[in-house]
Amino acid sequence: MAIPRGTKHAELQEYLKPFTGDELELFFKKLATSQWVNNEYFSLNRLVKEDIVRSVIAGGTKELEAVNKYYHPKRLVIVRYKNEPMPEV
Amino acid sequence: MNQCPKCNTPLLDFRFLIDGKVEELTQWCPSCNANKLNRMQEMSNVAMIQLMIKLGVPNIYRAAHLTTAMYDLSSLEFVKGTIWYGESGVGKTYQMVGMLKEAILTGFKVKFCDWSSVMCTLRCKPEAYRDIVNDMLNCGVIAIDDFYVDNNYTYDYVYYIIKTLHGAGKRLLMTATELPAQPKIAMRLAEMTNQYEVVNEWK
Numbered sequence: 261m262a263i264p265r266g267t268k269h270a271e272l273q274e275y276l277k278p279f280t281g282d283e284l285e286l287f288f289k290k291l292a293t294s295q296w297v298n299n300e301y302f303s304l305n306r307l308v309k310e311d312i313v314r315s316v317i318a319g320g321t322k323e324l325e326a327v328n329k330y331y332h333p334k335r336l337v338i339v340r341y342k343n344e345p346m347p348e349v
Numbered sequence: 350m351n352q353c354p355k356c357n358t359p360l361l362d363f364r365f366l367i368d369g370k371v372e373e374l375t376q377w378c379p380s381c382n383a384n385k386l387n388r389m390q391e392m393s394n395v396a397m398i399q400l401m402i403k404l405g406v407p408n409i410y411r412a413a414h415l416t417t418a419m420y421d422l423s424s425l426e427f428v429k430g431t432i433w434y435g436e437s438g439v440g441k442t443y444q445m446v447g448m449l450k451e452a453i454l455t456g457f458k459v460k461f462c463d464w465s466s467v468m469c470t471l472r473c474k475p476e477a478y479r480d481i482v483n484d485m486l487n488c489g490v491i492a493i494d495d496f497y498v499d500n501n502y503t504y505d506y507v508y509y510i511i512k513t514l515h516g517a518g519k520r521l522l523m524t525a526t527e528l529p530a531q532p533k534i535a536m537r538l539a540e541m542t543n544q545y546e547v548v549n550e551w552k
Contacts, residue, residue, distance in 0.1 A: 314532070328528065328530070328535075330532075330535045330536050330538075330539035331528050331535065331538075331539050331544050332539070332544065333434075333528065333544035333545065333546050334543070334544070334545055334546070335545070335546045335548060336433070336444075336545040336546065336547050336548070337548055337549075337550050338439065338440050338444075338547060338548070338549055338550070339549075339550050340440070340549050340550070340551055
């Protein structure tokens with residue numbers, strides 16, 4: 261795996277700054293068993309560009325709430341009747 | 350609204366599927382032309398069922414149509430796609446096939462995909478993903494039944510498919526047990542679709 265230098269190195273440092281030590285530890289732990297590490301296109305540059313740390317450590321109820329911020333679902337109530345026949349074709 | 354010169358009934362527009370093509374009748378009187386309209390509707394229903402068989406829509410959904418609630422909620426202009434999600438058996442696929450029929454009558458070329466079948470193909474033959482996407486890109490409206498992204502092995506392929514459809518501005522109709530949570534897929538699906546949680550009220 262190529263080690264980033266210059267600007268890319270600075271970007272990697274900047275990207276990793278907001279994560280706590282525990283989060284990074286969890287990331288490396290999960291990364292070791294994830295598909296990402298087997299991907300031949302995996303690089304530290306891609307890790308920054310595609311926000312792979314957050315993708316890999318995501319999971320659980322809390323993250324699900326954060327993820328669901330993208331959706332704005334509505335409820336569709338369909339009235340059905342007991343012993344309703346199946347539609348005929 | 351224009352009225353019929355003979356019986357003063359408001360004139361309406363009708364769309365039928367005849368011989369695999371959409372035929373539009375504009376400003377027709379539903380009373381004076383009742384016999385002809387009924388005949389055309391019957392022919393259209395048969396043509397639609399034949400098309401559903403050709404598209405691979407499962408037998409129990411071939412006669413599906415949109416419920417009034419869905420008509421009220423959704424714009425049928427297909428500016429955006431739709432995701433119906435909820436428990437099994439609540440009527441998600443039924444609504445989706447109903448919407449697919451509306452898309453056909455609006456003039457869209459459509460495709461119906463059983464997602465579990467797509468995933469089986471990807472697992473056996475991952476390089477098939479390009480053919481799957483190209484097949485989808487040939488259509489204006491793509492209906493995906495029972496979408497899921499639980500499998501990490503196929504995540505990259507699924508993401509590529511969704512990203513490509515998003516980039517190409519395709520209208521996506523989709524059913525799922527729950528809304529996909531992966532951020533990059535969620536962002537695109539949220540932008541492409543209106544989302545409805547389907548629940549049943551039993552009477």
